[in-house]
Amino acid sequence: MKHLKYVLPILIIPIIFIAYHNYKTKPITQTLSREQILSADTNDYSSNSILVWNDFRVGKLDQNDGSIPVSKLDDPIYCSMNLPSESLSDVMIEAWRDNGHIVGDTSSPDAKKILNFGAVEETTGAVLPDNFSVYIGKMKMYAYSKSRKRWILLDSQPYPRGIYIYTLPWTTTVSEKCKNVTYYDDYARVDLTKDELEGNCLHFWGSPVDLDKADYLYYAASYDIWVSENSVDLLTASGGIDTKDAQGQNTISQLYSSRGFSCQTYLKSIWGTTVPNSEYDLCNTSELNQIY
Template identity: 55%
Template structure:
């Protein structure tokens, strides 16, 4: 028995020793100042600056605000390409914009997660300067591929202007998200190399995504080159940068996928949080009577707090829309009397769950046309 015990101790010791050797042999990722692009975005001096950046004293990145405002419901990643101060606009030139990602540090998951990921910006426009009285206009020529957008520009088009672009909005979880970060790829042709400055930022938006509430940060400026570069920015104070493993964003940008179950927003205006992974329901039966209706639907066994039933006389639910909430997750039927939507209308149903103070919805069921009996 003593021999067996001794053998067990030796075996365990060897296992621990081998594990330690493997750890020592493995490459360790460490970033010193000047070699971590995420860290550098807010600590190193701008490589180049536009006239606007000089007036705004943006020699370095700055954390500007947070998401504490009651109006701040969503976040949006964004970037800009300015003519560098002292440079002359080329007659014709091309800017390439690759993937753009938005990140949040999740307290519940204890890690950084991807809350929006696009192969190229969702919106690209030219804005007049100064920003205070800015007006936007469409770019004359944009070509989209699977992995980037090619923006062909002219000196006339960009005179006293900036190329501005953004991703898609993502919901703010104030009880879970502590910090935010954004990164995007950019490069140019030979004509524009060394002549422009790229910066990044994150805006908070109202619930519909239509109004800007605050800007969370402004990054330092990076000079455009013919090779692909990544512009970063974040809201992590320097003294806790390592504590929250912020340097892991470098790898997350390259390989990280959108966090499952998150809604990124398909339209900036009029949207509500929709979880594409949330369990759906469907209408099983529609029983009609004179100005009366009974609906039956498939029960969702778990993961929801209730149902929303929507009515409209419009097939696409664009006007004369009414909604009723059923706050019982076990419910499977509902009777309605004195319907006010006419004798013919459409109905659909979806599930919801309460997340903090807001409701997060599933996708809608297929709509059903209903004709009431006389």
């Protein structure tokens, strides 16, 4: 017994260490409101916390659930399909699109090409100025290649290849090519009037590319956008990828729709992806932030 007082500390210290280690490493799930998760900062939570938006709407094909590890709060690609929208248009509200959704796939035999696109609409409740400008920069689209086990660049444009105004709703839409577009080396300036965009959609896209269904597993795309000072917080930008027919003209399906982003005078990259949360790290998806 005289040695027990020396043995006990030796036994207890490892037990305390293991318990403390398990406490520190076990994920802590915290459910947040829309406003709380949009303003969440990595400095406000422990590194092993998982933040969950309590109103995330999971669609039939969604592989995301609004769960965001604190370590990914600063990853715009991961957040693009898990955070709520910064702002919303009337069309997005009607379609319950407060978060990004995976809405289709490439299974149709008619799907031969894919095309990334962007859309800008007036934010719900906004009053547009008589004249304003939208600036659209580079557009890029990627696929995760199963054979190469890495992301590959499918399309890269310094600015959109097509810029049109589409009337809404989409079921009866009529399109017209934008008249006042000025092209620079790495962006396009679209000068618009209130009458042109009010109740309509500024729609633009990159270039259609061949679809390799046997090799491409997941897809991601982004474009850069900013606006004139008089339209800050009045416009909502979103993006997606369509599958097209062999001619690259007719839409067969839409793969995803991103969350909405509030347009500012500074550049924002509008990301979206079809990567499930469970596959995000396995596919090293965050590397797209560096190669974009």
